[in-house]
Amino acid sequence: MRRMTARPANTHQARLLQLLRDGGPNSRAQLGDQVDLSRSKLAVEVDRLLETGLVVADGLAASRGGRRSHNVRLNPELRFLGVDIGATSVDVAVTNAELEILGHINQPMDVREGPVAVFELVLSMAAKLRASGLAEGFDGAGIGVPGPVRFPEGVPVAPPIMPGWDGFPVREALSQDLGCPVMVDNDVNLMALGEQHAGVARTVHDFLVVKIGTGIGCGIVVGGDVYRGTTGSAGDIGHIQAVPDGRQCACGNRGCLEAHFSGAALARDATEAAEQGTSPELANRLEANGGLSAADVAAAAAAGDATALDLIREGGRSTGQVIAGLVSFFNPGLVVIGGGVTGLGHNLLAAIRTQVYRQSLPLATGNLPIVLGELGPTAGVIGAARLISDHLFSPA
Amino acid sequence: MRRMTARPANTHQARLLQLLRDGGPNSRAQLGDQVDLSRSKLAVEVDRLLETGLVVADGLAASRGGRRSHNVRLNPELRFLGVDIGATSVDVAVTNAELEILGHINQPMDVREGPVAVFELVLSMAAKLRASGLAEGFDGAGIGVPGPVRFPEGVPVAPPIMPGWDGFPVREALSQDLGCPVMVDNDVNLMALGEQHAGVARTVHDFLVVKIGTGIGCGIVVGGDVYRGTTGSAGDIGHIQAVPDGRQCACGNRGCLEAHFSGAALARDATEAAEQGTSPELANRLEANGGLSAADVAAAAAAGDATALDLIREGGRSTGQVIAGLVSFFNPGLVVIGGGVTGLGHNLLAAIRTQVYRQSLPLATGNLPIVLGELGPTAGVIGAARLISDHLFSPA
DNA sequence: GAACTTTCTCCACTGAGTGGACAAAGGCAG
DNA sequence: CTGCCTTTGTCCACTCAGTGGAGAAAGTTC
Structure with missing residues (x-):
């Protein structure tokens, strides 16, 4: 499958994508209850999203007492990669666009071996997940590293426990290797995002x-x-x-x-x-x-x-x-x-x-x-997926 | 003079008011450089602001090499009251809409005497400033108190050093007494606002x-x-x-x-x-x-x-x-x-x-x-004026 | 005074968004 | 089964914010 490259064209579309991500399949009418747009306008934006392929039709919805509505959902073939690099191990997971974990593997490792060695491992783990049929490719990836990050550029800065990582262009390098957009953040921030998305927060x-x-x-x-x-x-x-x-x-x-x-x-x-x-x-x-x-x-x-x-x-x-x-x-x-x-x-x-x-x-x-x-070891990878999805589901 | 009651009708107008507040008198062209609006649209919004009386014409601007432009400025008769209640003294100041201090008085006092006594003093100080010709009335007031505040309602909550203030409806009471909109905040927050507006930050x-x-x-x-x-x-x-x-x-x-x-x-x-x-x-x-x-x-x-x-x-x-x-x-x-x-x-x-x-x-x-x-004892009152001006200069 | 700038106004045009009318499709009571 | 009500989806005329170009007005510079 060719990977999705479309992004929402405006804030309405972005909002709709986020609603579909967090609320699952939904009818136009249900979406309308949540977005403060006229039905006409909403229909237009949903149609445009369908055209991009980010959203697909998903059968009839349960009746709410009147005419049954046609559901829409995020394209079920979208795949995000969540990577959580710890001090002594890596977690790599594949999620769908609704950020549900489809596969998750963990591997011991030592960050001090440096970015090159670590990313070789990460890429092999991602390849393994792909080989197992969970994904044919990735539409985006979020990466967490155990140290401070200059967020806009996706570059670690002066990480005390990660000698050799200072200034390494993580975002750029991985974006090339994976062939998809990448966002990088501190591992703790991603854990917070994870607990916010699907956990106690x-x-x-x-x-x-x-x-x-x-x-x-x-x-x-x-x-x-x-x-x-x-x-x-x-x-x-x-x-x-x-x-x-x-x-x-x-x-x-x-x-x-x-x-x-x-x-x-x-x-x-x-x-x-x-x-x-x-x-x-x-x-x-x-x-x-x-x-x-x-x-x-x-x-x-x-x-x-x-x-x-x-x-x-x-x-x-x-x-x-x-x-x-x-x-x-x-x-x-x-x-x-x-x-x-x-x-x-x-x-x-x-x-x-x-x-x-x-x-x-x-x-x-x-x-x-x-x-x-609430999420234990999956908080980081869910947060990573959330990070890249927030990025991709916002106007370009 | 009757007090202003108008508020900006949209975010463009709010933005323009804030630019005029922070940058002083300005021509339409100069405003245009800062707001990312077409000249036509900008002229329309400025005209509407002139109609409300919040903004007035202010003569010709200095030439920038071509036709000279007509300046506009915030209505010079607008007056804000800034009140900074400390543990042992009160500061009260009058500012114009550009938040310049026109008059400032300080009076020893003990917060523990309770809100009724303190506000009696504050009102008398405000009256004194009015009597000295600095203001005929107030278009808004910001109040700082030395303790936590439930901000949306403008009510102190469980203030340790202010027994008797807990739950007192400061915002409502003062709004009645002064006959103008009032915002209440913690004194330290106002100091921060002050230093942000006109000080080191x-x-x-x-x-x-x-x-x-x-x-x-x-x-x-x-x-x-x-x-x-x-x-x-x-x-x-x-x-x-x-x-x-x-x-x-x-x-x-x-x-x-x-x-x-x-x-x-x-x-x-x-x-x-x-x-x-x-x-x-x-x-x-x-x-x-x-x-x-x-x-x-x-x-x-x-x-x-x-x-x-x-x-x-x-x-x-x-x-x-x-x-x-x-x-x-x-x-x-x-x-x-x-x-x-x-x-x-x-x-x-x-x-x-x-x-x-x-x-x-x-x-x-x-x-x-x-x-x-940088502002010493005026930080609080400037912050107070800024607080109410931020409120009034945002869409209703 | 000619040539160039800057400012301001006017106006036709675009495009987003609304809301009402209406059709389509279901449930429910009798 | 038949009306009648509800919900959903589509269509369309209309409003209004905002654009950008033309051109007039008012300066400056040489």
């Missing part, structure tokens, strides 16, 4: 998403739009001081949140505890696996290990301490906790909540839900 | 304004618009923890920024130092004035008093510590320091800068100016 306009993985970052959504800051580094909360005169951090300061709690820090503390003999559970696991991860700490805590529980609680306290400040400052309507460490579950959530509710002002916390993300 | 889209007065607050501007948060309490940074296990704060927690540095805290610490004899300069001033304020500390520091300097430095360090976190999170293009404590000047600024540049990430601080506000 569907109805909220101002919210924060705190992603605790190998590092810690925060996605900021203001008025429904991702806020990226002046240089694209907004939400970089990993190096906010959580513990005065605390642990030495790689950034040169002491007591950074990331030095005290993150996938990496937790693994380090757990190993320490195991070696010092304060936790038999962790020691067993260390011996069995040859190393410890956040998952081991979660399992040990679930098994009743007091040291593991303490590590989680202490981490939650530090995180909550920082989040409390952000809540006072930003007064969000929702805080979402996500990332690899989410496996620590409600022990972590409880510690964070306690700290935030204790430290922030009542007016800001009064009606503030603090919840775990 | 004219060209920046994303910035923070930290106001250190009796308390501490922060105005947040995202994409050129003030961000107020979900419940209107965004920017309430006075109770972010700056010093772990620090001083007891009125809010119940320990180590809040406001408990360590603010007009009130500084006066308290200075008095303590004077009484303990560690600072002869401050002791002299205490004896002379019967009390100490931030201004005394500034004077003592200027006179070389080491204790006073230490107080400023320590306060700047705490403030910088908190701001550093906000900078990492928000990645602003500018940070403005303002409020009563600005009198401490460059000693304070230096301490804040040192701390922020040390603690935040290079990508966020790389090109980040941290400066003092």
Whole structure:
């Protein structure tokens, strides 16, 4: 199939595409209820969309009491590629135009191997998905990378954990290799987009998403739009001081949140505890696996290990301490906790909540839900698909 | 003069009014250069504005090499009232439609006396300005109050330092008393609007304004618009923890920024130092004035008093510590320091800068100016006038 | 004073969008 | 089955925002 190249010609068409994306197949009449256009005008714009091939007819709709209407839907052959590059693994997924995941694969990897090696892997994963019959090609791709991005150009800038990526023209390079439009963003921002599109944040306009993985970052959504800051580094909360005169951090300061709690820090503390003999559970696991991860700490805590529980609680306290400040400052309507460490579950959530509710002002916390993300490992790729679809479903 | 009641009929007219407000008198041709409308259409809209009386003819413009053009300008008889209610004083000013201050008075007062008493004072001050011939009436008024506001309704919510104001219908009451449209906002947000309109933030889209007065607050501007948060309490940074296990704060927690540095805290610490004899300069001033304020500390520091300097430095360090976190999170293009404590000047600024540049990430601080506000005590009233003018100069 | 600029006005034309009339297609009560 | 009501879709005349060119008016420069 030849790939779609059409874009909506005006804001009406863009709006209609977004309604069809988020609401599925719809009749002209139902669309008319949502767009504040006369039926005549709406019919014209729908017809034009049908001409472009972005939208296709989809049989008769269920009757609403009168003449039955003909449904339209987004072209079911459209395919988006969502790529979520983490510090230690990549997720690649294929979605249809309604952003439903048709296929999803994950592969371990090390970002520090640099963009060339990583994109070779990404392309091979995309090829695999294509080969399995899920897609004959891609109409657009969204890419998330674990560091700040100059968004308009789609280029990583000064990413601390990604040496070799600074200034690499991700957008341009991938656009060439994939032969379709590409948008690049920070992985945490994409997670926020994902939770906004299909997760817990569907109805909220101002919210924060705190992603605790190998590092810690925060996605900021203001008025429904991702806020990226002046240089694209907004939400970089990993190096906010959580513990005065605390642990030495790689950034040169002491007591950074990331030095005290993150996938990496937790693994380090757990190993320490195991070696010092304060936790038999962790020691067993260390011996069995040859190393410890956040998952081991979660399992040990679930098994009743007091040291593991303490590590989680202490981490939650530090995180909550920082989040409390952000809540006072930003007064969000929702805080979402996500990332690899989410496996620590409600022990972590409880510690964070306690700290935030204790430290922030009542007016800001009064009606503030603090919840775990709903989408788990798919948040990033859904957000990536959403990113490129927002781009393609807006006037050229 | 009868007051203007007209509002722009469409976005073009609104745009034109804003251009005339911010750029002063202008010819149709010059306006045409800025609005992306055909000359014909532009002439029509200008004529309509002339009909409403919002805009008036203003003689011939300077020649640009051809036929001389007839200038238009905002009606010079339009008057806005800007009111900035602080914790311990009120500022009231009259501006023309171009937001130039025509008259400005300040009066000591205590917000805790409640809205009725305070508004009696405000109305008498407004009457005084009117009596002096600066205005025959007001076309709109902006009001700033030192606490969170439910913005759409113009009602203070749960203001900690303003008992008795909770839920008081400020907007409605004042609109009745003044007989003109009124908008209400947090005083810090207005300071941000002021600095954006006529101060240091004219060209920046994303910035923070930290106001250190009796308390501490922060105005947040995202994409050129003030961000107020979900419940209107965004920017309430006075109770972010700056010093772990620090001083007891009125809010119940320990180590809040406001408990360590603010007009009130500084006066308290200075008095303590004077009484303990560690600072002869401050002791002299205490004896002379019967009390100490931030201004005394500034004077003592200027006179070389080491204790006073230490107080400023320590306060700047705490403030910088908190701001550093906000900078990492928000990645602003500018940070403005303002409020009563600005009198401490460059000693304070230096301490804040040192701390922020040390603690935040290079990508966020790389090109980040941290400066003092340009407008001093007029920032609030200018912001107030700007608030109501933005409201009135937008389509009804 | 001639040639060139700039400003302003007028006007025919385009194209988006509206809303009413009407046809097509269904459900429901008797 | 037959009217009658509802919903959906199409058609069309009409309104109105906005464009862009022609040309007059009013300057400047040489």
